[in-house]
Amino acid sequence: MPRPGIELGSLVQFTIMQSAVSRNMVESLAVPTFRVGYSIITDALDALYKKIKLKGVTMTTLLTKATDLALVKHPVVNSSCRDGKNFTYDSSINIAVAVAIDDGLITPVLQDADKVDIYSLSRKWKELVDKVRAKQLQPHEYSTGTFTLSNVGMFDVDCFDAILPPGTGGIMAVGASQPTVVGAKEGRIGMKNQMKVNVTADHRVMYGADLASFLQTLDKIIEDPKDLTL
Template identity: 40%
Template sequence: AETIKWHPSINTSWEDKNIQFHGSVNLAFGVAIDDGLLTPVVNHAEKLSLIELSAQAKTLINKARARKLLPDEMLGSTFTVTNLGMFGIDFFSGIINPPNAAILSIGASSQKPVAGTSNNIVMGETMMLGLSCDHRLVDGAIAAKFLHSLSENLENPSSMLV
């Protein structure tokens, strides 16, 4: 949510042939069920701590899996996150959840050789991220800047505190 705030074009939608900028970050989470997909929404995610966001998302995801979501718990998303990592998928392109401008795809994490702090090779945890965008709202440069910021924030979480 913090990274989305820094890139307001990511938090838009296409409505009535116009770009709508959203003041709040309402995160939808793609949840696979036997016969489809549900997208529970954590509203005002930008106001939550990481712990609060995680707790709310977990509660809603569990409700989705149990098919106990209320209709209003699936409304108002401005950005969607989907994860196929638990199926061992390294990378995929998510399908945009209209009217959102983009969807973040998260692949499986794995141990791979990476450059260490002294330019030596060490094993490190890696994960592939993908971003599918509605090009009417988000072009490649904006998407790349967002992914770069997100990657920096994930690799250096303390950078979000300044």
Template identity: 70%
Template sequence: MEACSAVQACSASLAPWRGQQVSSASKIELTTSFLSSYAPSRSHGHMAARKAASKARRVVSPCAKVREIFMPALSSTMTEGKIVAWSKSEGDQLSKGESVVVVESDKADMDVETFYDGILAVILVDEGEVAAVGSAIAVLAESEDELDAAKAAAAKLKGSSAPAAAAPAAAAPVEASAPPPPPPPPPAPAAPAPAVAAPVVSQHPAAEGGRIVATPYAKKLAKELKVNLATVRGSGPLGRIVAADVEAAAAAPAAVAAAPVAAPAAAAAAPAAAAAGPAVVPGSTVAFSGMQAAVARNMEASLAVPTFRVGYTITTDALDALYKQIKGKGVTMTALLAKAVAMALAQHPTVNASCRDGGSFVFAPSINVCVAVAMDGGLITPVLQDTDKMDIYTLSNKWRELVQKAREKRLSPAEYQTGTFTLSNLGMYGVDRFDAILPPGQGAIMAVGASRPKVVALPNGMFAVRRQMQVNVTADHRIIYGADLAAFLQTLAQIIENPKDLTF
């Protein structure tokens, strides 16, 4: 019976992917998603949501000419996704392998492609709205002859999904209720926009500190239409540039030529507006973004783990001197710290282990140090895979690449879900010490404070000024004990205070 149930569950888990194509990394995540979803530890609310999505999928009978496009599971922790932008509009012809929609998961934005040729008949979930994994987000017709059938199927889907969307975890459906409307957008800026930006309305600038925030399809479209994204105002969430913004900018070349003086003013105004940050309305309620919701779930899950904390003071004079010598070659302090941590973990594999089931622990096959990166509306932990095996220069280049991809929300699941130890550094903000919360699936996380000059007593009885930093490690006490952590920190201090091996 269990084998039969597993086969049936596997078949159901594959249903959302029959109408679209994703990367190989995402296919691996699908397998992880299925295994975790079939585990008995899944919550009742999550299983209810899966049943509701499965019921909604049965509204349309299997038909080769009318197909649904489902919200895919882009990571093992993803339970819902947000539509960032539709790359196509209703009525557009689609080709197999073509990008249809950009979906925001709990960690990144990803293009979702279709497996079939056809016509995008009906869009069920608009840009900015959220849908549960496995629920239909659009209906695809094979040809114009099936458009009416596709629209009829879409109407049935909308009718059946409304009660589930209103109360996904309720025991009985609430038939009279409808999904809550999306939150109203913040008010427009007080300063009037130049005439050239009139066709595109935005409450946030797309350029933040010189960085262009745009969907992957919008960037591709901008290259094809020869549109400078720096002059485009985004109408997507948080001012993100979507495909419609690029098309509008490309369709109004005359307006841009008529006001050549106004364009630089608009470009110059963007950084000033970005510095102010998103408008905050006192008393307003703002829903979590996908990333914020994922962080909240992880923080709640950490409460079930018995943790303890150990602090250690490390002298950094030698590390600071080394950094000054090699920073001109592109080496970052983050890479130096990650390398030092990896070298210490290699000598203390227990600190690199994790407890997944409460009854055993797993020694990680590799040392993958992930480093927390602050982002707009949340944080993410890009992973430096095989940290101990990379030289410091390769490690620094890889870290810069990961940070750039993280801020553009282009990280693949393998680049943020495979960490074995986390490093969180607030020293650049002048923080002396802090404690970090243990992320799910890992055995330890280290919080790094600022390096400051302090008067210390030397072994010969004299006093001297030394730069020191405080590190605090939070660990899972089920698998890591105090002596394990103390030995690890002693090794780490020796590596940092004698850092000659960090450059090998």
């Protein structure tokens, strides 16, 4: 069923937002990208979330914090190439988080995510989301990301690929955490909550081993998330 107000067969002009998204997507095609996926057990993260969500902490901010802690240890994944000749190890870790809006999406940025605690990060995220809903987000609040996080797990999507935003080195697509039969190191089989993440990256700046190492670090942080609340 089409959405109310949609006239099937009609020619629809892009909105300003859709035009901006279109330009960015076309520009992204000029960047040689590659993708690396990883499966992460989330039982400990899920338990932590249940424990602190009443304090205003969202799963988005927990994933953001885990990502920024991993980026601290892998600065090449937080780097960017803008002219095709040089790349920059960005001095700030600014996590842009994709948010769906009418006729498009926008990426509010949690700036210097590695320098604030999870509770301050959650308050800042709420402020940004409120600005998005009120259409009051300022350009510097959505255009300064150094790494992007796209999470559609709330829609029960288990795995997807994301398109690299121009001017950044990487974007991570996060799927839903789902009960999965997994094998333990001692040879036993058990049920664990597991999510799949896929990172799309600029191949001019980083290589498969860089992303593999980053994802191994992220896996360790999420499977033992005590550092997320420090």
